[in-house]
Amino acid sequence: MTQKSASDRANVFLTVRLPEHALDRIETECNVVTFAGKEMPSKEELIAGIAEADGLLGSAQLSVDADVLNAAPRLRVVSNFGVGYDNVDLAAAAQRGVIVCNTPGVLSDAVADLTMGLVLSLARRLPESERFVREGRWKPGAGMELGTDVSGKTLGIIGLGRIGVAVARRAQAFSMTVVFHDLFREPPAEVGFSKYREMEALLRESDFVSLHVNLRPETHHLLGRAQLALMKPSAFLINTSRGQIVDQSALVEALRKGEVAGAALDVFEEEPLPATDPLMAMTNVILLPHIGSASVETREAMRDLSIDNLLRALRGERPKAVVNPEVLAQE
Numbered sequence: 656m657t658q659k660s661a662s663d664r665a666n667v668f669l670t671v672r673l674p675e676h677a678l679d680r681i682e683t684e685c686n687v688v689t690f691a692g693k694e695m696p697s698k699e700e701l702i703a704g705i706a707e708a709d710g711l712l713g714s715a716q717l718s719v720d721a722d723v724l725n726a727a728p729r730l731r732v733v734s735n736f737g738v739g740y741d742n743v744d745l746a747a748a749a750q751r752g753v754i755v756c757n758t759p760g761v762l763s764d765a766v767a768d769l770t771m772g773l774v775l776s777l778a779r780r781l782p783e784s785e786r787f788v789r790e791g792r793w794k795p796g797a798g799m800e801l802g803t804d805v806s807g808k809t810l811g812i813i814g815l816g817r818i819g820v821a822v823a824r825r826a827q828a829f830s831m832t833v834v835f836h837d838l839f840r841e842p843p844a845e846v847g848f849s850k851y852r853e854m855e856a857l858l859r860e861s862d863f864v865s866l867h868v869n870l871r872p873e874t875h876h877l878l879g880r881a882q883l884a885l886m887k888p889s890a891f892l893i894n895t896s897r898g899q900i901v902d903q904s905a906l907v908e909a910l911r912k913g914e915v916a917g918a919a920l921d922v923f924e925e926e927p928l929p930a931t932d933p934l935m936a937m938t939n940v941i942l943l944p945h946i947g948s949a950s951v952e953t954r955e956a957m958r959d960l961s962i963d964n965l966l967r968a969l970r971g972e973r974p975k976a977v978v979n980p981e982v983l984a985q986e
């Protein structure tokens with residue numbers, strides 16, 4: 656096989672750092688530039704970086720809007736390192752014929768594990784108890800406030816996609832009753848042990864409400880003041896999806912008023928969560944720095960899939976996971 660010259664090869668711009676062996680896979684076929692900065696590139700830096708790029712591989716938090724897409728006349732594929740794709744302007748991508756790929760499936764177990772960990776942490780007051788010991792408040796006779804059992808309680812899952820189903824399975828193993836609501840799927844009467852509910856019924860009935868929908872206009876602020884007010888005052892909210900699904904100031908209000916007992920949040924309307932955010936001072940919340948997929952094995956699988964998607968799209972083959980297949984049909 657004859658080697659392609661550098662000018663015949665596709666140009667790839669990476670905004671995530673890849674280990675040598677992963678980088679080698681792309682460099683065998685493409686010219687690669689990795690963004691040099693330690694943090695995510697600014698819009699200007701991204702626009703400068705992709706000016707000559709045929710492919711972009713970046714995190715699902717990297718904003719790829721119409722300005723960015725229009726600044727990259729050669730761009731053929733945006734390969735997201737993540738399952739979410741709310742960071743990409745899909746209409747602008749379709750207009751430009753840019754294929755958008757993501758990494759579904761490989762992170763479902765990791766996100767579901769974290770979600771279940773948060774259900775248990777809220778119920779049994781794990782972070783609070785840990786602080787109790789470290790802060791030297793554990794004295795003879797001084798005990799923590801009691802937690803609550805999860806067995807026999809109801810978990811309401813909003814969004815029964817891959818991750819929602821993985822959470823449902825785990826919850827069943829903890830003897831929880833699982834109910835679900837899904838905005839986009841036909842409601843099957845029963846999925847395993849989980850039963851369909853209208854949104855209002857789910858919010859009224861659940862002891863724990865967990866969000867597993869992707870962010871799109873229909874799901875923005877899906878849980879606002881009115882929806883939070885329907886929850887039991889003893890109920891907990893878990894969000895490992897996207898921060899914008901919840902109206903965060905309405906949640907702070909509901910937590911302050913005791914309309915909701917507590918919340919565990921891995922995602923926020925603004926990330927990183929600003930130091931001045933009122934959530935920072937609240938004790939009935941658990942705050943995590945967006946670690947849903949953050950395990951060694953899962954990140955490796957996401958890396959492999961995002962590279963597969965990128966290379967296949969650049970070769971003119973069908974990527975393993977494509978968000979906008981209508982663009983492939985146009986080709």
Ligand code: 8YV
Nearest residue numbers: 714715716736737738739948
């Ligand atoms: C990651 C995510 O934080 O998959 C997603 O959509 O939000 C997370 O897995 C992120 O994409 C890693 O860059």
